Amino acid sequence: MNTRLMGKHFITTDEWTREELETVMQVADYLKLHTALHIDVEQILKNKTLFMLFFEESTRTRNAFEAGITQLGGHAHYLTPKATQIDHGEGPKDTIEVLARYGHGIGVRNTLVGGNAYMRRLAEHAKIPVYNMQCDIYHPTQALADLYTIRSKFGQNTRGLKFVVSWTYGPGYIRPLSMANSLITLMPRFGMDVVLAHPKEFNLHPEMMAQAEKYAKSAGVKFEVMDDMEAAFEGAHIVYPKSWGPIMHTEDEKEGLAIIEKYPEWVVNSKKMALTNEESIYMHCMPADRDVEVTSEVMDGPHSVIYDEAENRLHIQKALMALTMMR
Structure with missing residues (x-):
């Protein structure tokens, strides 16, 4: 201490x-x-x-x-x-x-x-x-509270847990990259295998990706990037689906909103949650667009820890x- x-x-x-x-x-x-x-x-x-x-x-x-x-x-x-x-x-x-x-x-x-x-x-x-x-x-305050929540559910030793940060469909406005950046750079430091999933236009800052890779290597854990949400969810202990804008792809807001509309299937539902570990948890920093990016069935279901979070x-x-x- x-x-x-x-x-x-x-x-x-x-x-x-x-x-x-x-x-x-x-x-x-x-x-x-x-x-x-x-x-x-x-x-x-x-x-x-x-x-x-x-x-x-x-x-x-x-x-x-x-x-x-x-x-x-x-x-x-x-x-x-x-x-x-x-x-x-x-x-x-x-x-x-x-x-x-x-x-x-x-x-x-x-x-x-x-x-x-x-x-x-x-x-x-x-x-x-x-x-x-x-x-x-x-x-950072949200990410640290998220880590604290994970430890309260799985115990102090989080090594070997599969943590998935996934982009989700969130129309209407361009959301910042800050949540995803913070998660991929914090969780590997505490022994979690991190998977980042998103469509091709939704890359994160290169500096954040480099940090995540550095921390994963130092901790002896995995950091992977995927473009398939369902494949990412398979066997996951923690899923953290969150929308962000294609900010690294374009600075034009109209173009960015149009790109988001290309991927309405990137939503969280009970079918995707069934792919995860039996004891998995669903997390979100909130506010989440109910029945848009995530179904109410998941938000209010047994995997959800959003209010504890x-x-x-x-x-x-x-x-x-x-x-x-x-x-």
Whole structure:
């Protein structure tokens, strides 16, 4: 356990050692147990302030952080560019220099192109920890909560589990690559054999693919890419079907939406789940398009752990704040 994490930014899991990530999950266990037993932990971050800067709306991320800081004895400020001087052109340095004098941590959600770069500029000048609440490249708090959920279902030793990240049909708008990027770079580090499945136009960032391959090689596990969803699902212990846009193939939104429409059969249903391991789990960061990308039969079925997964966002984010927030 490494508890020397005060002030450390959480922008990607790649910048945290496995020992540090294990520490977060151990603290999450502690806090989750206290929640179950109705034991107060409000002294941990009593009177501390978390700033939450959202460039777009959120359900689970916002409320897990806001409820979490409240349960730890602190409070949250919900900020948007429009409700601050950011929309009027104030840069990251001036924003964070001021906020750091008022509070003790800041979370940022910005999935627009350049979102990660914006967080990096904040972190460069921040004297308080910066938490990535999702950007255009990563969604680290969700990925860590996903790992925590998998361990709660299969035990601490996840070596040998087959983890499938699959693209799914999700019409209407272009979704970021951040969830898939985060999953393929985290799960091999904890001994899982990872399969990435998608149609040919939905490649991920080359840097993320290289990281996944590096971690798989280091851990002595497999990292495979397939273009067949059903073949990928065969024997899987964990399936994580999630839509993302053909961003690496085209920057034209109209063209991207047309490409998505080529693959309506890439959906999750009971037939595909029957191909998986008998004890498999279905995961999704939510929101999922019910009866579009996944059937309600699967979302509400015995394999689904989506609500446990959502709850674990609370415990992981509380642990992150407890370990890193400036006191």
